[in-house]
Amino acid sequence: MSDRHDSSPKQTDEHKAINSQRLIEVTESDLPLHCPMPQHVDWNAHPRVYLPIESSGSALCPYCGTLYRLKGKPSGGSH
Structure with a gap:
């Protein structure tokens, strides 16, 4: 009888969906914004x-190309 334990993280459907997105909407509770975010399975990919998102409402990660948009803030708007 082999009692083998797999210590590798299991990807749930939710995690797979989060990791495959290239556009992620964030809220003020996610600030200060950083990429990768903690809920990404590949949180240590780069x-x-x-990312400065407060003034423009959007930010692009220079490493992975993920676009973040701040909910409730017009994207690309100027003051």
């Missing part, structure tokens, strides 16, 4: 980079 160095953590903080």
